[in-house]
Amino acid sequence: MNTATQKKPRLTTSAMIASIADEGQRVKAAPFGKALVEYAATRPEVVGMTADLAKYTDLHLFAQAYPERFFQMGMAEQLLMGAAGGMAKTGLVPFATTYAVFGTRRAYDFIHQVIAEENLNVKICCALPGLTTGYGPSHQATEDLAMMRAIPGLTVVDPCDALDIEQAVPQIAEHAGPVYMRLLRGNVPLVLDEYDYRFELGKAKLLRDGADVLVISSGLLTMRALEAARQLAGDKVGVAVLHCPTIKPLDAATILAEARRPGRLVVVAENHSAVGGLGEAVASLLLQEGVTPARFRMLALPDTFLDAGALPTLHDRYGISTAKVAESLKAWLA
Structure with missing residues (x-):
């Protein structure tokens, strides 16, 4: 066959949704989609919804397993959230998926007024949280936690790895009320199984101890x-x-207990803007409770519009690569 006329292999991923796993790192494919399919097998009230992004949130697995319970709403995030609220009113448990920037920035008022104000049982699971894409500010959800934390009654979850996501899915499904969960998709790193870890909604877990630094972290930054x-x-x-x-x-009790241990540098690390996320939540808690660590620092993304580019380069540039995290901790201890 003339090689000039041969068809090129069809690409199945893009740079936008590249895995955050390092080369050679253990991963699990589509933990969210697989966990939801398994959970929904005995829960006919669970429905899956998306705004034209089933493949890119791993919800396509749910669509294949339960086509009669899958709803493709098109590129209309406000409609997605409004319809999810309506379905919840009938007793269904909608899992609504999209990218975090679209779910939070474009549909904020619908989450606030339609879902949260009426305490409806909608589970909003959003991919590409924080700096997990190199496509620039239009796709980098660096302020989603700040926005969602500000909504009364909304539970907010930022899982670290595939195990976290797998175990979180049934718990957020059974939680009475609305949930916003950041979602890692595709080939997701597997880290926490080495630490005898189990996800518990509302609970923080000490994964390892140390006398010099306490890092309080969520999401990707726990892995880092x-x-x-x-x-x-x-x-x-x-x-x-x-x-x-x-x-x-x-989990105020656990955070306060660890922060009260004397002599340690306390660092809050998150894949989110320094404004309005876990860092400010922890700082406020410590201040209100009169807890004064030896030193306190926040390791977060800067309060600016981030660049586009390759993720390893961007993670180095903005201080959330492993090397940069270690470098910051050493510098703050000096």
Whole structure:
């Protein structure tokens, strides 16, 4: 056959949805989609909805398993949230998926007024949270936690890895009321199984202890904090990592207990703007409770519109790569 006329292999992914896993890192494919399919097998009230992004939120697996319970709303995020609220009023449990920027920025008023004000049982699961795409500010949801934290009665979840997502799905489904969960899709890193971890909605978990630094983290930054802690152990620096997958409501008791231990630098690390996320939530909690760590720092994305580019380059540039996290912790200890 003339090679000039041969068809090129069809691409199945794009740079926009590239995995955040490092080369050679253990991953699990589509943990959200698989967990939802499994959970919904005995729960006919669960329905799946999306705004033209089933494949890119792993909801296509639900659509294949339960086509009669899948609703494609087109590129209309306000309609997606409004319809999800209406379905919830009939007793259904909608899982509504899209990208985090579209779900929060474009549909904020519908989440606020249609879903949250009436405490409807809608589960909003949004991909590409924080700096997990190189496509620039139009697709980088760096302020989603700040927006969702401000909505009364909305539970906010920021899972770290595939295990976190798998275990979170049935718990957010059974939680009475609206939930916003950041979603990692595709080939998702598998990290927390090494730490005897189990997700519990509303609970923070101490993954490792250390005498020098306490890192309070969520999402991708928990993975980075664990990697940095292993690196710094070689320099005789003890780094504790407290994973807080539930951003709202915070597990105040666990955070305060760990922050009260004397002599440690306390760092809040998150894949989100320094404005309005986990860092400010923890800082407010410590201040209100009169807890004064030896030192307190926030490791977060800057309050600016971020660049477009390759994710490894951007993670280095904005300080959330493993190397940069370790470098920051060492500098703050000096």
